[in-house]
Amino acid sequence: MAWQALTPPGEDFSKWYNEVVYRADLADQSPVRGSIIVKPYGYELWENIKAGLDRRFKATGHQNAYFPLFIPESFLKREAEHVEGFSPELAVVTIGGGKVLEEPYIVRPTSETIIMDAFHNWIQSYRDLPLLLNQWANVVRWEMRTRPFLRTLEFLWQEGHTAHATFEEAEAETLQMLDVYADFAVNDGAIPVIKGRKSDQERFAGALHTYTIEAMMGDKRALQxxxxxxxxxxFAKAFDIQYLDRNNERQYCWTTSWGLSWRILGGVVMTHGDDKGLRLPPKLAPYQVVIVPIFKNDDEQGVVIETATRISRELASSGIRVHLDKREDLSPGFKYNYWELRGVPVRVEVGPKDIEKGSVVAARRDIPGRDGKQFLSQENLAAQLSALLDEIQTNMLRQATEFRDANLHDVKNYDELKQVVQQGGFARGWWAGSPDDEAHIKGETSATHRCFPFDQPDGTGACLFTGKPADKIAIFAKAY
RNA sequence: CGGGGUGUGGCGCAGCCUGGUAGCGCGCAGCGAUCGGGACGCUGAGGUCCACGGUUCGAGUCCGUGCACCCCGACCA
Incomplete structure (x- = not known):
């Protein structure tokens, strides 16, 4: 009994999160402050996230490209608001090859500027539009305080950059990609999200509008x-991206950018995890099914391993990501806990009794204890498990949605907002406040304006803070 | 950048107050036993005690300086 139980999420969510990330082999601490090593299991999870997104980007007509890590310092300065927003957190290279550089290079915190510089060269005609690019890359932001995956000095993400002929097209693109994110989060990540628009206070440095998907984590805090x-x-003006339209007139382009980082991986952990560790949605899980063989002696081991291997091959050939845990000297109970910590959606147990009966035991991670266990026939097992995985995916989304809805409260006034924030959860109400009002609320409650949800009620109401007439509702919450 | 904490085998820690050149648990390796919810036994490998300077016959321990990392806040994907 020397193993150490996880800190329960209800006791100290932050501590629980760190323990899960490290103990479930997602990541390791690195010698570099605020930077993590992503271990193979965590990286495979990220690869599945990438695959789900990349497929959607391609389906909406985008192509991948790659731009340099280093950006000339002067590029950043061309868009005033942009440089102001990012300069506090830049890493700057001043020496290369032992020589002081004439112009320092910025290690990209985001790539708008260097990509817009290329767009300047690439776009001449309306026939060149729209230009729809995406880049998978690492970026660096020198953050004060870091947390694995949620905020690291260096992180992996994708950043889409597009140029369009009109505002309407750019706006449509911006909204389309938000839909893509939401579709991915909901259907692959089983994370219910609220789509909305950021307040001016919270929008991206240099943007007209910023749209967001906001999710509720297991501690009822929001994750953008x-x-x-x-x-x-x-940016088109700062980088002189102009095209000749059909009437032979020069026009500035309208551009968009959109990004999603490995933070979403932290979101998966914090949305679904429980006191036994990770719970991974089947669509993202590196292993969807793990097979644990059970035997008492060499005779049993022979036949059990043989059967388990056969089943494993059948599942793999049906496209199920399966792993057979053949490790010896480890008891089944140990393996159950081991794989539960790592969030594998389904555990299949194969023992002598199962072989007698032509069955297996399937235990689902989303339903703890005996309730989640069932016998399945070895006949047609792949199809049965595929159906079970679908059911788990659906159930995890349902569980997360119910949790989110149960902690999303409508508030009429500031007192109610404070109460909601204090007990944890999202506070939603009419809002007509100023940036100063937002700052005031943040100062007092540490909750921030998360977004104006797209989903708006009819009519108008009184602003929860100022009492002034408001035509929009907003959501406030403590956020990561 | 403000506040707090910690640096001792791979990990978690004790030892420091009351100086006498290292110990526990886990993990790891070998053998055996066990295996339907984290069982076990025996044997073994593994440490310039963060760095530098000082006090001392002698420093993990006392003093000074520095560095690093972690946690809590303000800033951010």
């Missing part, structure tokens, strides 16, 4: 899980 920006003509 992906953002999509309509950059208007701000």
């Amino acid at each position: 899980s992906g953002t999509s920006h309509n950059l208007g003509q701000n």
